[in-house]
Amino acid sequence: MAHPAQVGFQDAASPLMEELLYFHDHALLILTLVSVFVLYIIIAMLSTKLYDSYTLDAQMIEIVWTALPAFILIMIALPSLRILYLMDEIDDPLLTVKAMGHQWYWSYEYTDFEDLQFDSYMIPTQDLLPGHFRLLEADHRMVVPTQTPIRLLISAEDVLHSWAVPSLGVKMDAVPGRLNQASLAIARPGVYYGQCSEICGANHSFMPIVVEAVPLKHFESWSYNMLQDT
Known part of the structure; x- marks a missing residue:
């Protein structure tokens, strides 16, 4: 049951809800790391003169900002798909x-x-x-x-x-x-x-x-x- 000024989810009363809570915490951790990293990049750009050709034309940077988002999406998608299959699975209901x-x-x-x-x-x-x-x-x-x-x-x-x-x-x-x-x-x-x-x-x-x-x-x-x- 919810209570006044509650911020998070209600207490889980089923294995499925426990899985959803674990996935929520997993996705929230990834979101926090991404937000901190983006904030760091913005601060670094505002406080640094990015005129160096190494910074503007670096092949490694282009590879990182292409591969890293794809890796993050995979880290979110795999547990999400697992939970979706668990939600549809009904084994011998009594x-x-x-x-x-x-x-x-x-x-x-x-x-x-x-x-x-x-x-x-x-x-x-x-x-x-x-x-x-x-x-x-x-x-x-x-x-x-x-x-x-x-x-x-x-x-x-x-x-x-x-x-x-x-x-x-x-x-x-x-x-x-x-x-x-x-x-x-x-x-x-x-x-x-x-x-x-x-x-x-x-x-x-x-x-x-x-x-x-x-x-x-x-x-x-x-x-x-x-x-x-x-």
Whole structure:
């Protein structure tokens, strides 16, 4: 969960988000080194009379300023491609959840069960309980087991939406008529909040996403009770 005056990312709750944080730090380090080097060159140029023919026509300098940017791009591209493949990789998911975006709420369907589905609406401010977060709490949470590979199917019924939970490293567009998928594996129990990240209309800011991760035995009890209620 984010906190006031936070500068960095939220704490990672999934292996994928941990990889994204490592890549962010890696790219930020390269960016810092490049910025310092460019600043040094600018200061050196302003404080030196560059009339020497060796400086103006040096073949080695031309090779360096051509090869160095290419090397930097490779250092950024390789780990980036690795993470992209990890995001698309879904190995033997034990649970499949379908998230549908509507104007303006989410509906969830657990396709491994015969009749386990529900709508998730934002709780109005006047109905919030102590400990609830304004504009982020939903009446029905998406409950999933921890340390379990999950396939998340995402689509929309009306307009473009986007299912995004920063702590889990998931952000996938919900497109009408198209079924997108994302992988989800939550490392520890907790409640993780997100919001629709696509400007989908007047109530775009009032369709939160709440994911509650629980141990497998608690998920089995929850799913059994949900099926009994239906």
